[in-house]
Amino acid sequence: MSRTFDEKLNMVKWIGILTMTIDHVGYFLFPGLLWMRMIGRIAFPCFLYSTIEGTERTSDYKKYITRLFGLGVLSMLVTPNTINVLFLLGLFSLSLKYRRYFPLFMLLSFIAEYSVYGFLFGWAIYWMKEKDLLQGIAGSVAVQFLFGISIQTLSLISLPFMFMDKGIKLPRLPKYFFYWFYPLHQAVLILIVSLL
8 A cells, every 4th residue: 555645534534533532531630520431432443444544555564563562552651541452452453453353352342442443443443444445334233232222322423534535634743743642642631630
């Protein structure tokens, strides 16, 4: 796959980072404001989409997956869920790359944040992107029902951004921005909470 700049991928990353930040500000500072947590449900599918693109686009998969799990380990110092979302994204990426081990990676996903729900949601998004749009959307909806309707179901709002032909032009995010932003913004929020 081409490694040229992709405006749609950049847009999806921006949406993921902004909605994740709103979610975490709500989690740490304003736990009574449900609307912030609801907005935050949009973030996770954006990172699943970005992981699909990253897995397909990288020229050095070993470095890519090592970076994903390495930051997952580093983030354990600050993430409320110790086996954080980076581990789930890593397992999902491995299942895309080494498909014959799919059952193993799905089994391991049970211990990570978002668990097998997140793993199967990632595959539904992959199917929507690479195989069949309507089947992928149906799979995404089915995953929500399979694991029970909750505010997490609002994550479906993110799907239209993923099947747009072109993305909205936004400032280009630095290559490794998300990897460092994920643990650092949570560390800052934890510091703010400790000072209040």
